[in-house]
Amino acid sequence: MDKPESLEEFYKRKFNWLPENIRNDIGHFNMFQLEPYSHGKQTTIPYRRRDFYKIMLVKGNSSVFYADQVIEVKKQALSFSNPMIPYKWEHHEVLKGQYCIFNQHFMSHFGNIMLYEIFQPTGNHVFELSDEQVLEIETLFQKMETDFKSDYKYKYDSIRNHIFELIHYGLKLQPNTLNDRQPFNASHRITAMFTELLERQFPVEDNHPKIELRSASDFAEHLNVHVNHLNRAVKEVTGKTTSQIIADRLVQESKVLLKHSKWNVGEIAFALGFTEVTHFNNFFKKHVDTSPLKFREV
Numbered sequence: 586m587d588k589p590e591s592l593e594e595f596y597k598r599k600f601n602w603l604p605e606n607i608r609n610d611i612g613h614f615n616m617f618q619l620e621p622y623s624h625g626k627q628t629t630i631p632y633r634r635r636d637f638y639k640i641m642l643v644k645g646n647s648s649v650f651y652a653d654q655v656i657e658v659k660k661q662a663l664s665f666s667n668p669m670i671p672y673k674w675e676h677h678e679v680l681k682g683q684y685c686i687f688n689q690h691f692m693s694h695f696g697n698i699m700l701y702e703i704f705q706p707t708g709n710h711v712f713e714l715s716d717e718q719v720l721e722i723e724t725l726f727q728k729m730e731t732d733f734k735s736d737y738k739y740k741y742d743s744i745r746n747h748i749f750e751l752i753h754y755g756l757k758l759q760p761n762t763l764n765d766r767q768p769f770n771a772s773h774r775i776t777a778m779f780t781e782l783l784e785r786q787f788p789v790e791d792n793h794p795k796i797e798l799r800s801a802s803d804f805a806e807h808l809n810v811h812v813n814h815l816n817r818a819v820k821e822v823t824g825k826t827t828s829q830i831i832a833d834r835l836v837q838e839s840k841v842l843l844k845h846s847k848w849n850v851g852e853i854a855f856a857l858g859f860t861e862v863t864h865f866n867n868f869f870k871k872h873v874d875t876s877p878l879k880f881r882e883v
Contacts, residue, residue: 589634612691616733619682632673632845639666640751641684642722648675649711656711661719664711665755667704683726695745703755712758725750772818779804787838789856799858801827836872843881850877
């Protein structure tokens with residue numbers, strides 16, 4: 586898979602110019618309006634990762650390709666994109682929209698936003714909105730834009746607060762989970778560390794060609810806990826076994842590589858830590874109910 590699109594590449598592709606403050610001490614932030622267009626002028630944003638975050642409000646019909654998912658936006662939606670997950674948008678009809686982009690450095694002193702579900706591979710990233718919800722989101726964007734255009738000394742702190750408002754708005758749109766109803770305890774901490782360690786290995790690409798941790802024992806060793814303790818904690822928090830979560834993540838990444846990379850099945854198998862192509866074929870067929878080649882051809 587291609588390397589992530591940088592901020593510089595984004596500006597050159599989109600506008601053919603570079604802002605002066607693209608890399609500075611406070612990090613990068615910018616806002617844009619989506620240009621309206623209708624049927625017959627479909628626009629496609631290439632499928633790949635970006636090395637920046639993006640929060641977008643869009644009105645109109647679109648297809649969104651996130652990792653191994655395809656989401657159809659019928660009328661209007663709020664979306665959250667991050668450097669970990671590749672995505673592509675196909676805008677079939679856009680009536681109105683706006684978005685902001687920012688890099689990790691811009692938010693680095695204000696918490697790790699990757700810990701929120703909307704920025705994690707297992708979370709929801711696109712939310713269809715009601716007309717009332719659109720008005721609320723537009724108000725947040727308007728506040729952000731007002732600050733951005735002002736000469737207020739602390740405007741970027743205020744903008745970060747608006748970003749968090751958008752993040753929490755999206756989090757409230759997430760379906761309730763077991764984690765929402767339980768207090769944060771030692772099991773949650775271990776599970777969070779396991780999840781973070783798992784996600785560090787993805788996405789697989791030319792600059793990050795092979796995962797190293799494949800089993801519950803591998804993760805337990807790196808986390809310095811007994812494997813039984815890890816298994817109990819993960820099961821308590823997620824309702825799934827450690828091995829099941831690892832397998833689900835491998836399946837997701839294998840689907841992405843089969844659909845969006847030029848690697849052959851053998852190269853994909855190696856990248857995902859399988860010693861034999863046959864083992865990968867059997868693993869994939871067990872979880873997807875078809876072979877990797879047939880899945881690629883569909």
